[in-house]
Amino acid sequence: MSPTEKDTRQQLVERFPTLAELALARLERLLAESQMLKVPAGSILFDADQPCRGFPLVLEGAVRVVMSAPSGREIMLYRVEPGQGCIMSGGCLLGHADYAARGIAEGDVRLLSVAPGLFHELMLEFEPFRRFVFGMYGERLAEVMQLVEEVAFRRLDERLAQLLIHRGPVIEATHQKLADELGSVREIVSRLLRSFESRGWVKLERERITLTDPKSLAALGAPA
Amino acid sequence: MSPTEKDTRQQLVERFPTLAELALARLERLLAESQMLKVPAGSILFDADQPCRGFPLVLEGAVRVVMSAPSGREIMLYRVEPGQGCIMSGGCLLGHADYAARGIAEGDVRLLSVAPGLFHELMLEFEPFRRFVFGMYGERLAEVMQLVEEVAFRRLDERLAQLLIHRGPVIEATHQKLADELGSVREIVSRLLRSFESRGWVKLERERITLTDPKSLAALGAPA
DNA sequence: GCCCGTCTGTGACCGCGGTTCCACAGGCCT
């Protein structure tokens, strides 16, 4: 057993405690029949109207799942973090449907792509894995439903404030990236950020936003 | 066995072919431990921040699942038709979370509310039922994701045209109801409908919209 | 140093969709 193999196994079980309960023999098969992929930042992992070729378990990095309009504008549906699986892939595998969105590597991503056959087998026979996948489904559905409400009813400055708060005290990203998360355009985000800055809520630098008054931002982001 | 009981069983198996495979003993328990509910049109079946008390299988009528804003405006996430189950309830039961939306009876609704314990049991032990629930999850997630894109990127006239086409050649509904599906307000829907009428695409009467030029509507609703 | 691509600031403009308010027609009730 090579050191990297051992690391992979360890990392997998750490990130996905569910798999710790898996019988050793099957864990071996999981590792043998699945592909460990390393993809550089910005890669497109899957795209709309493509069939699904495996169920990805993210170990490092993250995957932005995004819908894009013909105009080129896009909006982020959710983000798959380490320790999570991409639920769209699950749906595609189970329903034999194609993807309806795009998955983009955010940062360098390491993931284990579980082959469709093995995925089905695990779903059939390994209850903890089912729970895991089901749980993900519930979370995602709730997230996306929440997103519908926000897009439909909340103003962009509120949603931007919320995003900034959520991303922590210092955000390293271009205005364009933020716009892509919100489903808006660069100019509007820039304009709003400027207005936040003029109110002393944030400090703006190139590719960096520092929150200086999180409370006011939060108040705007989550109004009574 | 009373005639109504027999009818119920028959109807249940017709609507949910999945359950036909269920062992007889368990079908008995399903009927015994679940509640057959009849609710009048407009009733609120569940609401946001409530715990879930059962997994509903819709036999007749339909359930509109809706998110509403503080302003009173609302938007429909999806509709649960006969032969379907409400997936939000599934998520709530499995994740022990509260509802995030509201369910409204559209037309008089007859549904079988499966008790949480039995629901869990079926999920654990009855594979066809699992497939059924999983399938619903996949569909709903795809629908709601599609909705996000539409709300974020498409104009209201396009979405209204699409809705009219989808609802068939004659729609019996108030403008307010249509607005509630789209996440808009009555005045805007009226305005758009009037513009459709002036173009000869629809005929407007009280609580009734007749499509006179579906092709043009469809072209607006699904632009290249 | 230089250039060039990326990121950001900014102003003018504009249209969709939302808000507000009122009028009026059709049922349905007493």
Place this chain on the structure above:
DNA sequence: AGGCCTGTGGAACCGCGGTCACAGACGGGC
């Protein structure tokens, strides 16, 4: 008849968000 309630028509107004165009600013490569 009168009253009321719901559903719809219509107009004035307005602000958010999007589009377009362009000018700096910064940084990386040469």
